[in-house]
Amino acid sequence: MSSNSEPNPKIIDLIAKKEAGSKPFVSIEFFPPRSDAGVKNLYARMQRMKESINPLFSDVTWGAGGSTADLTLEIAEHLKETGHVANMHMTCTNMEKDGDPKLAVHSALKTAQKYGIRNIVALRGDPAAGQDEWKAADGGFTCALDLVKYMRENFGDEFGISVAGYPEGHPNAISEIEDPSTMSESEKARSSTCDGKTFTCKDEDYKKEMDYLKQKIDAGADFIITQMFFDTKVFGTFVDDCRKWGINVPIVPGLMCINAYPGFCKMTKFCKTRVPAELQAKMDSIQDDAEAIKAFGVEYGIQMCRELMEIGVDVLHFYTLNLEKVTFGILKGLGYDVKGVVDESDASTMVAKGSAWARVGDKVKTIYGSGTVQDVRSDGTAQVMIESWSLAEGQTPTAFLQKEHYSKVF
Template sequence: MTATSPAPDARIDDLMRDQPAFASLEFFPPRTAEGVANLKERIVRMRDSTKPMFMDVTWGAGGSTSDLTLDLVKFIRSTGVVANMHLTCTNMTPGKVDEALAAASACGIRNIVALRGDPPLGEDKWTATGGGFECALDLVRHIKREYPEMCVSVAGYPEGHPNAISELPSSQSAASLTEREKLRCSEAGGKVSVCFDADYDNELKYLKEKVDAGADFIITQMFFDPEVFGNFMSDCRAIGIKVPIVPGIMCINNFGGFFRMTGFCKTRVPPTLVAEMEKRKDDEHELKEYGVEFGAEMCMRLLALGAPCVHFYTLNLEKVVYGILDALGWTTELSAKMDLDNDAGTMQAKGSAWARVGDEVQSMFGSGVVKEVRQDGAACIEMRSWKLAFGQTPTAVLQAGMYKKV
């Protein structure tokens, strides 16, 4: 009896034509076995709660997690979600690339994110492995030649590729920049960085080469100004790039990690966003709440600009993603439910959405004290603002979300 190959995933570009607005999620391979087990549990939860069109798994700096990446995309497929596997040129000979593509194809993976990749750990300059591919364009051409049935996505850089971003000379004022350059201009640590128009235009031409070579859609690098995305999309269309452009959304989860990541990628952080994060940097819960508010407003603007979806760089975390999707109206009370699920065993309050026994709460029916918290999050509240005959105090049972800790 011969084994049959699994049915291949649908192509993401085909799915996008049938579903004009959707969410998708990106994860990275953890460093420990425990982290991998936790991520697999999270993938299943997020599949059930967000119903994503597809899930990405990154390849890892320097190709360091190639085997684990393949294991995770296989796991995603086993849960019934379309997997989009990252593949980079870093530390990859043509033979290794072919092995990875053959393994992916054999298990039904039909969607690949083709990237050049970052330099290996500890190296500042990117160099091709002996005989390997020089850039993402080479990789796209190879995949389309050897596996024409695969849907290939590539990276787009609304603010310019980090390698094309330059520090403004001290002799030049930011006021001298063009209006397009000012929108891509970033100020940090007393230094001004920008992708000059000529470099940006060259990046666009290279992106078009990748599309002309067969790339089926684009996923952008993170950005924090919707107008930057709007301009990028208009610029792409103006030079003949017609494929879907998916905005990558970096969730704001903590202060230090956010600025390390944006600094590494040379991403522009608008001054207003910096100021709001500074106010909340010592309160992680408050910062995440602001991350939800900011992320939801940005997603709404992006969808209004014509983005086909919102693609979350989750950082392997759930809370802020759930909050944004709740705010968009695509899900209902996922964030509050997550708090309840996490804390049902200890009854420890996390945030203002619910409380523990003995806490004072406020609801549309008045104030009261929590006497019991049930496993589903409903609370039995002794309503102090109500008085019945003979001094009796009534108890109300309110569902999660209908009361807040005072």
């Protein structure tokens, strides 16, 4: 491992070096894996991806509810030590140290500073496990804006700061529309459908979103990384709107790599993402063919990136899901110099730390054969319908299994 004792440069200074007419820079995102084997494999992948695509910067996420704080810091340090410019995510959810949430944030930032990590994605975070609504800890931050302000007040220019932007509106600002014919043209353009229902961020809510985003930038954020999207027109409109709102910082498009059908469906439903009808139809038609999904992920990614390059972006930011095949494929297709050979033999170890052990509907392998999860308790115990057994009169047995006794089938 090469040692890098110098603090990382700030990403905003690196973006500023982009020459007119040159291809966009590339950046990538990883999440902290659940198991030690996953972390070991991730470190090997980070090394390979540094050598093969040399990203401008590399993000590591902060697990839902702050569940990975120490591991995120460790991975960010490792990124930096292996020559990446680390962009460490940090959320305000469940941040408490000696009962004081600000102390916990301060101490995590001090640790980052000690490691020479100079770039932070300042986020509010999603609700902690088991909660529907996000609640601030007593005396803690209420939103990402508070975190940005705190960092600038207490650490000055020590850190480069990026914040999240939502081209379709934050999921909390997206509502169901009873009568789609009442939507304005702009509401229609960013609308999505799920289970036969129509959703959109209404114009008045979108304006509030933009006002708030402007506050995050005015408080000292250097640039924006967007939520995933699959319709580049929505991104283009968002960029135009940001400029109208006086938000003039770089806007980095977040590109979710299409790696697998179940993950695509789960994420787009959770984020209420707009999925163009032809994209959904294609995904549905090849859902049982894992290799075809990846090949299509590459094809669709290339098309999206070409459209983004026409709009004009400084950076293409890939949510890699800790894998490499789709990112490499897209970059190759766009004519980037990609070295090395794809190796995803470790894919089953790339399960996020802090994510549910399994979710209702997941297919699992158990000591009694294969089955489907019916319920999961907070300690990871799952109720599984064992489909490989059938009892008299066509009944199917149900087993209650501790988390060590079942594993997800990917």
